[in-house]
Amino acid sequence: MTDDHRDMQATHCPHSSSAPAEVSAAPRLVSTRPVPVYDEDLYSPAAIADPHPHYAAMRALGPVVWLSKHRMYAAPRFESARAALADDETFRSGDAVAITRLAQLTGRKTTIVCDGEAHLARRKLVTSRLTPRALRSLKPDVEAMAVEIVDGAVRKGRIDAVADMALAMPLTVVPDMMGWPQHARGHLLPWGVAAFDYAGPANRLFLRSLPGVIAMRLFVARLVRTREVMPGGIAAELLEAVDSGALTKSQCALLLIDVLAPSIDTTASIIAAAVQLFADHPEQFEELRRDRRLMPNAVNEVVRHASPLRAFTRRVHHATELATHTIPGGSQLLVLFASANRDETVFPEPDEFDIHRDTTGQLGFGYGTHTCGGQGLARMETAAILSALLDRVERIRRIGTGRRAINNVIYRWESLPVELTPRRSAATESREQEC
Template structure:
């Protein structure tokens, strides 16, 4: 459609999701826009197209859903991600204020202490699963603590978040396998996000203070706490897991990090670029769009391959290499524009602090077995990653 090259590739097939990067290169070579015949959609895989599309919310709208099928009736009505201005602005403003510089300083102190405790514990053990025992355990402690939710049952957060991100893809076996546990967790999530369940002086309670001042309703506050909590789990876990795998398989880069722990923030950014935890999101065109010598018609679903844009050699020199000294600014691992991840400051803080602590305390990180991929329609991460560490 629209004069663009077409492909019968299925970007949600297990073999694609298991190793998408060769397929991304092939898609970029076809041109700025590709028609994906299987789903009757358009797609963009190059940085020059994906990054501007993410920022152009008037043309590439989110209000018709950021998944293939549009708005999912099984999910609560959105107030941030799948909504456009002006309705989008109120919730975004409240969340943005919740993550003020003063709050960030307070969180940094708490997160640092927990990073020290976690790394010391893992050094004592020597061998462990870097996913369950580090990439999951650290964010699942510090982030829900910051939101103010109770400590029991937090594994339900993973089930719910996994289902939500799977639901942005087609009705395939991957989505079906996650639905029962995801929906079973939904009631627990909502219970945890009501005002009476939250800890005082928490980020979640700060959102309810906006309801007290009349800026939002009590109902809206509940539905801001929930996506804030959901979005800050799987993405951060997979971001940390992916960069740990990159460091374990690039020991020379871990050595650089050991020599300069101050590179920890940039190492996390490079990890987000190199192996993005969020691989794709959809948008819908609000009008006919002339691009690349063709036309994407109005009301057309467009799949944006963010992880492919982050590996585009036209944007990044030696794009397929992992280099923690690379200036990674400009990657779209957190999206871009008004719908960029609202919790990215917290994710960056978690990634920086845990990597810096590893750099200071750990001499080597080695894989002791083959990492196992966890397939998800939107995310890229690992189910398990057996490693051995030695103390510095």
């Protein structure tokens, strides 16, 4: 264990001194073990920038911990996180994905913040364009866009991998798929950042997010009224559902936010992480170049290692046991996707990046009924960028340390300076050999 891990203070205490009281009619369960307490602030700027020492310290304590700073439970290990995500009857998303009560109330009736049949019905409305069959028709356009982005980056030589590649892809693909008006696309990234900060605790990032969240909601509501969307996109389909009576205007606005808010930052996080990881591991970049069949697993390993979503919460519907610990009904449980993906008992040497690793079951896109509906598109965009890099770049070299974004939910690079060494073409190599 590192010095950082030893510095993390943790004790054990009974439920009676720190956990919320029972609020449901379910019978009281008797925990066989006390819940360990973790006293650090997971949402401090330092912890946001470097969360993994905290995750390791919590995993060392047990599958369930009590976060004294945030007054809620957390599931830091793979077994407990996956079990909670699999049981959406007990660990509910309704009124719970965000941490603060304000965000919970204003998020009601979105796809993310609802359960059961309501969730499935709303999810179906926004994921019809994200099925494997639908994505197959989109693949040529995504690959062509990746080539254009990477060609431009190679011409520059030295680039910011975030601004010049990671954001360039989803900021084009997602708005085009949505049919989002061109004049309003400049707001999408700051609004997405604000939406994720809004899902965190009531810290400075949460307060800073409020103007952006309000502006996003007002704009989308106006868009539904004016119908100023491009034809043929998801937005136009949702407006048709309003016309048919399948949706109200307010429901339509919430569904538009559902798709837009999480779709850009998460994909940008994965693409930037892929660039960083292959820059740091050039031998694996070469292995992937030699065997493109490794691409799906390589992307999965990037998602496992980088885990763009740190955590979301669930509301415990009734008293239950999770990994031998009793959690009272009405409690909040923070499901730590990123910590679960570094669980030593599931992924040996979890801090190492290895494209040959068995990544089956990694939780970077969630699990269960609330698994990320756009993960297929995110994988496609990442694979397209990597394929274009493999074809055109001999090596990716980091220049400088880069800077992490400070966000309550998203874990990604804010800036990642790299240098791209162009790959010599076969024709060039042939001419050199003749000389």
